[in-house]
Amino acid sequence: MTPELLRASGLPANTAASALTSAATEGPNSEYGLLRDVLLASPRNLSIVPCNRVSEDALAEGRSSCSISAAKQHRALLDTLIAAGVRVRMVQPVAGLPDLAFTRDTSLMTPWGLVGLRPGAEHRRGEVDVVLETARANDVPILGRVRQGTVEGGDVCLLRPGHLVVGVSEKRTTTEGARALGSFFEERGWQVTLTPIDPDLLHLDTHFCVIDRDVALACVEKLDPAFVAMICELGITIVPVHEEEIASLGCNVLSLGRRRIISTGSAPRVDAAVRALGFEVLTVPLGEFTQCGGGVHCLTMPLRRQASAV
Ligand SMILES: NC(=O)NCCC[C@H](N)C(=O)O
Numbered sequence: 232m233t234p235e236l237l238r239a240s241g242l243p244a245n246t247a248a249s250a251l252t253s254a255a256t257e258g259p260n261s262e263y264g265l266l267r268d269v270l271l272a273s274p275r276n277l278s279i280v281p282c283n284r285v286s287e288d289a290l291a292e293g294r295s296s297c298s299i300s301a302a303k304q305h306r307a308l309l310d311t312l313i314a315a316g317v318r319v320r321m322v323q324p325v326a327g328l329p330d331l332a333f334t335r336d337t338s339l340m341t342p343w344g345l346v347g348l349r350p351g352a353e354h355r356r357g358e359v360d361v362v363l364e365t366a367r368a369n370d371v372p373i374l375g376r377v378r379q380g381t382v383e384g385g386d387v388c389l390l391r392p393g394h395l396v397v398g399v400s401e402k403r404t405t406t407e408g409a410r411a412l413g414s415f416f417e418e419r420g421w422q423v424t425l426t427p428i429d430p431d432l433l434h435l436d437t438h439f440c441v442i443d444r445d446v447a448l449a450c451v452e453k454l455d456p457a458f459v460a461m462i463c464e465l466g467i468t469i470v471p472v473h474e475e476e477i478a479s480l481g482c483n484v485l486s487l488g489r490r491r492i493i494s495t496g497s498a499p500r501v502d503a504a505v506r507a508l509g510f511e512v513l514t515v516p517l518g519e520f521t522q523c524g525g526g527v528h529c530l531t532m533p534l535r536r537q538a539s540a541v
Pocket residue numbers: 280282283286330333335336352355384385386433434436437523524525526528529
């Protein structure tokens with residue numbers, strides 16, 4: 232832990248509390264603790280960049296971005312978060328950064344502070360400094376930065392307190408980058424699992440998303456069998472996602488905690504299966520963003536969540 236973060240957290244680096252929980256910063260230790268603060272970024276400069284299968288298909292079909300509609304959809308997401316009791320911090324728009332709205336990918340808030348990531352997509356590298364600057368201005372403690380390989384936040388999953396998962400496509404996230412991020416966690420006693428993913432699916436969070444301690448959305452056919460076996464051994468129930476629901480970002484949901492999620496509503500079958508398990512599912516249509524390859528999970532970077540029990 233850096234001196235900067237130690238000052239911010241007030242926790243000694245080698246205590247059990249600092250290893251697995253987030254008492255001082257409330258930096259998330261899971262994907263499903265009660266969500267308190269989230270980082271969004273203005274979509275003012277959003278455009279469809281041909282950098283993933285979904286956005287390439289959208290362009291091939293002649294689709295384009297509408298800034299008015301993108302602003303309205305993003306505003307609806309913001310309003311839904313606020314109505315759910317979440318505080319929203321905003322990154323201001325920056326010309327030349329068309330994917331900035333997908334805040335998930337360029338940084339990761341850990342229980343010990345924020346880590347700047349290192350996108351594999353060249354056109355997204357500049358987003359990291361912008362997000363870190365906003366974080367500093369909001370007194371978010373900074374833990375460090377990934378400087379080797381590449382890693383994007385859509386490939387990162389805080390599976391359970393003490394267990395980090397990183398999807399490795401060797402395109403957006405490389406083994407080197409995943410290990411560099413993982414070392415922040417391993418040094419603090421976490422287990423880190425790297426799992427290979429199909430580069431055509433962009434990120435892990437397009438086809439695997441944890442929504443509570445024991446429930447995850449997953450397209451099992453697209454995940455590595457060893458990873459699926461591990462999830463089953465942990466007793467995590469899988470809500471199956473079909474391949475065509477991946478492209479519509481139906482799997483890419485955000486947990487608000489207390490068995491509530493936000494989805495884009497683009498995969499009603501998945502939403503219905505989640506509701507059948509007793510969850511509340513709030514839906515926000517986000518077509519302007521899904522055609523760029525990102526959904527609710529990609530558009531949100533949790534800054535504070537109530538710590539989940541180990
Ligand atoms: N976590 C995500 O899956 N993020 C979506 C990012 C979409 C953006 N157009 C990209 O390809 O980087």
